[in-house]
Amino acid sequence: MLLALAATASTAGELRGDVSLGHPPDEHRAHVGDAVIWLEQIPEKTERKLTRTPFRWYWQRREPPHLTRIVQSGRNYHPHVVALAAGSALVIRNEDDVWHGPFSVSPTRGFDLGKLAPGRADTVSFDSTGVVAVRCDIFPDMSLFVVVTPNHAFTRPDESGKWRLPELPAGHYVVHAWHPDLGDSRREVDLPARGSVTLPLRW
Numbered sequence: 001m002l003l004a005l006a007a008t009a010s011t012a013g014e015l016r017g018d019v020s021l022g023h024p025p026d027e028h029r030a031h032v033g034d035a036v037i038w039l040e041q042i043p044e045k046t047e048r049k050l051t052r053t054p055f056r057w058y059w060q061r062r063e064p065p066h067l068t069r070i071v072q073s074g075r076n077y078h079p080h081v082v083a084l085a086a087g088s089a090l091v092i093r094n095e096d097d098v099w100h101g102p103f104s105v106s107p108t109r110g111f112d113l114g115k116l117a118p119g120r121a122d123t124v125s126f127d128s129t130g131v132v133a134v135r136c137d138i139f140p141d142m143s144l145f146v147v148v149t150p151n152h153a154f155t156r157p158d159e160s161g162k163w164r165l166p167e168l169p170a171g172h173y174v175v176h177a178w179h180p181d182l183g184d185s186r187r188e189v190d191l192p193a194r195g196s197v198t199l200p201l202r203w
Contacts (some may be wrong), residue, residue: 036152
C-alpha cells in the first residue's frame with residue numbers, strides 16, 4: 001500500500017525500539033543482531049538526505065563510493081547477514097586458504113561468481129528488493145543473507161536488541177523486521193513531528 005507522508009523541513013521525529021526473538025532455542029538467543037529493520041516507504045526528500053555525499057572542495061580527491069564487504073574465512077561468510085539499499089553493490093572477498101564458489105538461486109537476485117581463489121574478490125549488484133540467500137557450491141553449509149531494502153532508512157539492532165532509525169518527518173510508516181531464523185514481521189506506526197516513538201518488535 002502506498003502511503004502519503006506529509007512533512008515540513010523543520011520537523012523530525014525518531015523511531016526506535018528493541019527486538020525480541022521470543023523463546024527460540026538457546027543457540028538463537030545470541031543472534032538478535034542478525035535482524036534487519038527497514039521502512040517500506042519514505043519521502044523522496046528524506047532519501048536524498050540519507051544518500052547525500054559530504055561536501056568537498058574542488059581540490060579535494062573524490063572518494064570512491066562505499067561498498068559493503070563480505071569476507072569468506074574459516075569456511076563461513078562474515079558477517080552472516082548484511083543489509084543494503086536497492087541499487088547497491090556487494091564485494092565478496094575470499095580470505096580463506098581454500099577456493100570458494102559464491103552463488104544464489106534466489107528469485108530476487110540469482111548469480112554465480114564461479115570459483116574464487118584465495119585472496120580474490122568479486123562484486124555483485126542488487127537492484128530488486130527482497131532477501132537473497134547466498135551459498136557456496138564447494139562448502140554447502142556456508143550461508144549469507146543479503147537483505148535488499150527499498151530505501152536507505154534501515155538499521156540493525158545491537159547485541160542487546162536496541163535499534164534506531166535515522167530522523168524522519170512526521171507521518172505514517174510501515175516497519176519491517178526480518179530475521180534469518182524467524183522470517184518477516186510487519187508493524188505500522190504514526191510518528192509525530194517532534195519527539196520519538198518506541199516500537200517493540202516481537203516474533
